[in-house]
Amino acid sequence: MRSAKDFFRPLAVGAPDPVREIPFRPSRMIHFFDPGNEKMAAKVPDIAPRVDVLLGNLEDAIQADRKQAARDGLVRIAKATDFGQTQLWTRVNSLDSPWGLDDLLTLVTEIGDKLDVIMVPKVEGAEDIHYVDRLLAQLEAKAGLRRPILVHALLETARGVANVEEIAGASPRMQGMSLGPADLAASRRMKTTRVGGGHPGYLVRTDPVGEDLTTGRHTYQQDLWHYTVARMVDACAAHGILPYYGPFGDIRDTVACEDQFRNAFLLGCVGAWSLHPVQIDIARRVFSPAPEEVHWARKVIAAMGDGTGAVMIDGKMQDDATVKQCRVVAELADALAARDPELAAAYKEGTE
């Protein structure tokens, strides 16, 4: 482990200084697209202003013989597009694949000035982040980049989950983490065949009434991802980085997608992935606090003065801890309002 004194030193001569804090930028939806797919690529100019993050995916879901086309497509699109306030991310191929090294070499050299974050899949431990950290520093120096590219880890192996805290703290570049439920399920030998979401077999049942075991007993489906998301949220919060729910593969089931996203939002995640245009507005709705919540939070903050003591508002006790929760909601609302004029108006209404 590096000494605390060296932690914020560049890892290559001429590389930009690492950031000391991860800036909070709205990232309610990380919209995935295949940069080698002409139909999807053609939609980029329309989609870019509607999403917080646009991610050119090079890894899974891109066929082996289309990897080069996807990489070249991303370079072309990044050079030709003005993304405005929208962040540009990529997911490179895994570090043990035949493509991961060339992805990093090409992208940092060609479009490093446009890329905000590189998502690294199948991160197993701090050693994977250390490898990427040094390589990025070398490439940034070579390309003459002025700001460091940040790194996002995909938590999708059992070993990655076991090492989640050390991954979160492995480098000042660590921007955040997403849950990768499909690979994680396989790695854990879970018996699901889905990409995220629940399963009807994972449930609890109410106790029997009398001798009859079969009737009058309600079942409640449980959240398969609660444990992992909660661990990821704690690891991220402890290291000042941002947690995200990942993909929801049942594109048609917009209702369950919204539920899964909302669970993650309530637990502390700042966003989720959209795999299809239909999921963009779901993520926007879920990861933007409701105007009533924002108005309530501001009311509590105003009533709590210097933030200490206890007061009663609408029959509910408020104190030093509730005002902190309210600040989380109000600060998120301010950050989102600065990006989204419709939200700014909704958050303002009723407060004047």
Ligand SMILES: CC(C)(COP(=O)(O)OP(=O)(O)OC[C@H]1O[C@@H](n2cnc3c(N)ncnc32)[C@H](O)[C@@H]1OP(=O)(O)O)[C@@H](O)C(=O)NCCC(=O)NCCSC(=O)C[C@](C)(O)C(=O)O
């Ligand atoms: C699901 C698919 C095949 C359905 O694609 P489709 O063409 O069958 O759907 P559609 O409803 O017919 O599409 C309508 C229109 O929207 C376009 N379109 C469709 N999707 C997009 C998009 N994302 N961005 C931009 N445009 C899109 C599509 O091209 C079409 O255009 P058209 O009207 O001109 O014909 C398609 O949406 C897709 O490929 N999405 C991305 C999939 C992806 O990135 N998967 C990897 C992430 S999940 C993952 O990796 C797991 C993880 C984390 O690693 C782990 O848990 O382990």
Ligand SMILES: [Mg+2]
């Ligand atoms: Mg995966």
